[in-house]
Amino acid sequence: MINLAVAGDAGIDWDEWVTPLTQFSQASGLTVSLYDVRGWRQVGPLVASSTARVLATSTMWRDDGPGTALEKRIAARVFAGDVAEEGSFHGMRVCSMALTQFGQVYGVLVYGWRFNDFSSPMACERIGAAVGVSGNALWSEVRLESPVSEARLATYGALLQTLAGSIDRQRETIEELNRVNRARDLFLATVSHEMRTPLSALSMRIEVLLKTVPDLPAKVENGLTAMRVHIGQEAAMIDDLIDAARTLTGQMSIARTPVGLGQVLRDALSTVEGSASEKEIVLAVTPNDHGDLVRLEADGRRLQQVLWNLLFNAIKFTPRGGTIRIDISRGAEQVEIAVADSGQGIAADDLPHVFGAFNLQRHANAAGLGLGLYIARHLVELHGGTLSVASAGKDKGTTFTIRLPLK
Incomplete structure (x- = not known):
């Protein structure tokens, strides 16, 4: 049967x-x-x-x-x-x-x-x-x-079988894709809720311990502080996984509103200043107004994410006492934001692969999933712009350049 x-x-x-x-x-x-x-x-x-x-x-x-x-x-x-x-x-x-x-x-x-x-x-x-x-x-x-005739009808039947088989296989493929999409959506929902929730609860309890328990032994306080950092890193990797999945499936989107580049850049800098200070890295911005006169139709939160990612990468691969320059230049139709560091640089053979998914830099103090630059480039492209990279080679620094349309 x-x-x-x-x-x-x-x-x-x-x-x-x-x-x-x-x-x-x-x-x-x-x-x-x-x-x-x-x-x-x-x-x-x-x-x-x-x-x-x-x-x-x-x-x-x-x-x-x-x-x-x-x-x-x-x-x-x-x-x-x-x-x-x-x-x-x-x-x-x-x-x-x-x-x-x-x-x-x-x-x-x-x-x-x-x-x-x-x-x-x-x-x-x-x-x-x-x-x-x-x-x-x-x-x-x-x-x-x-x-x-019998032979002719058999030929027609074979042609119809081929036609029907093609349509049925196409439907099977579409159904399989739909199944995969449903599984992906379930995965994203699970990651978003089931993994973020315990991390948030753990982070909150660590904060409570650090702020409310007096006279913690130095080793305990240092351990809790390190745990807080690790939890932040885990949460960031979860966010990267979700963003990467949305990027791969075309579900990543932006909400454009009028924003000032200066405020976006300042918000991004504020998130990395502590890390730069720990390594005694100088953050230099040109011009001094941080681009306050540049107005964009952009998703401020996503643009800040791009800048934060580039700055964090620059800090990660720049040695202690180095310099990171952020240069803003405005043209008639676009604004250019260059983030240049004095770090370890990128070999010529590796440059074409910098923006690939899960392309993890294995040198120095590399960490994470290797998704940050992949996501950053896609976000810039959603804004109608481009993100490029240049490096003169090993130990000669790296420059990432964002170009965004003004109209």
Whole structure:
């Protein structure tokens, strides 16, 4: 017994079959119908030959017509397990083909309705009497059409099988993609909630301990402080994973509002000043107003994320006592923000791979998942801009340059 799709065939788009089956019918001259698991005709009858057009004016394929009854019997036998069931109506050959998706039969194509040999006026009279059409009118069309031989019908069947197989495989692919998308959405929701929630609770308790418990031993206080840093790093990696997944699937978006570049840059700098101070790194901004006169239609939070990422990377790979310069230059149509460090630089062979996902720098004090620059570049591109990188080589520093349109 063949497994059947669920009753009602929820999710099957029968309309997508109309065009390819119509084209097949017109090319072959065969009449085609498509039935679902309930025995309901979803497509057809699609007629192309002159004989079929005459029969279409009769009771042949009406709901209670003899042609419909024959097609339903054939379809029912296919659903019962007879994969290649056939029938005949006064010498007119009728064939069938099962439609499957993921190994389940969800529909049956019934096709043919052509004589496989030269017919006669008497056969046309019998058909006419059965369906309520003039036998003479039917014979006038039949005698002008060539019969469809066994070999020719087999060829048409093979072509229809290829057509149906292509559509079914495409549907399977789409369904599999939808399944993957649903799994991805579930993963993102799980990561966002199930991992962030305990981290937030742990971070809050550490803060409470550090602020409310007096006279903590130095080792305990240092341990809690280190744990707070590690929790922050874990939370940042979770955010990067979610952003990277949204980027890969095209779900990352920005909300544009009028923003001042100066405020965005100051907010980004405030998040890294502590790290720069610990390594005695100088942060120098040109011009002194930090770009207060530059106005953008941008997502301020996401743009700050880009700048923070570039600055954090620069601090990470710049040795103690180094310098990081942020230079802002405004043109007629775009603003350019260059973040240049005096750090370890990037080898020429590695430059093309800097913005790849999970491209983790393995030198010095590298950490994280290697997603920051990948996400940053995508965010800049969502703003209609570009993010590029340049380096003269090992120990000669690196410059990341953001270019954003002013209009």
